[in-house]
Amino acid sequence: MAGVFQCRLPVLWSDLDANGHLNNGRYQSYLDEARMQAFDSAGMGVAVMRAKSQGPVIYEANLRYRCPVEHPESLTILTWLESTNRSRGLIRQEIYRVSDQRLACEASFQGIFMDFQRGRPINFPESFLDAFGLA
Numbered sequence: 060m061a062g063v064f065q066c067r068l069p070v071l072w073s074d075l076d077a078n079g080h081l082n083n084g085r086y087q088s089y090l091d092e093a094r095m096q097a098f099d100s101a102g103m104g105v106a107v108m109r110a111k112s113q114g115p116v117i118y119e120a121n122l123r124y125r126c127p128v129e130h131p132e133s134l135t136i137l138t139w140l141e142s143t144n145r146s147r148g149l150i151r152q153e154i155y156r157v158s159d160q161r162l163a164c165e166a167s168f169q170g171i172f173m174d175f176q177r178g179r180p181i182n183f184p185e186s187f188l189d190a191f192g193l194a
Contacts, residue, residue, distance in 0.1 A: 062192025063139045064097035067157065070132040081128035081163075087120070090152050090166050093136035101190035112175045115148070115183075119169035125162045133157040140191035146180040147171050 074085040098104060098115065108114035128134065135155045142149045147169070154164040171180045172187075188194040 062190070063137055064093075064100055066093045066096045066136050066138075068092060068134050068136065070128055070130050070134060072130045075130055079129055081130075081132075083122075083124065086122060086124070086154065086164055086166075089134060089136060089154065090122075090164075090168075093138050093152060094150065094168075097138040098187075101187050103184070103187050108175075113173060113181060114175070115150075115170045116173045117150075117168045117170045121167045123165045125164060126156070128154075128156060128163050134163070135160075140188070140193055141167075143183055143188065143193055145182040148183065 068089055070081055074081055074088075076082040095105065103114060133156075135157055137153045137155075139151055140148050141151045148171075150168040150170060152164075152166040152168070153162060154166075155161065156163050172183045173179070174181045185194050
């Protein structure tokens with residue numbers, strides 16, 4: 060599917076909770092990493108954000124856990140920009156266990172594209188939208 064970015068990350072033993080499951084707070088870190096890899100692939104990696112003093116900022120996160128993740132395991136994380144009104148966007152992500160392809164977590168993030176120096180929302184760059192199939 061065009062505009063969907065995929066990455067694979069190993070589950071770290073240190074990210075497990077007392078029950079031997081991936082700690083629910085650590086899901087956010089895996090989603091963050093996958094999102095940053097997607098942004099980098101879309102031409103808006105950390106170096107570009109710093110150089111241009113602009114980039115996406117998340118203001119709302121919703122996660123729905125579907126099945127436990129244990130160790131050892133690897134995760135496939137899909138990331139896509141579902142919709143935008145030019146300065147605001149809805150980012151969706153899904154985490155799948157590699158071992159059986161079961162959906163482990165669904166996530167949605169509301170974000171804005173910011174000019175960091177001015178502290179104001181700006182329009183998403185066309186190249187960024189194009190990379191996500193929304194231009």
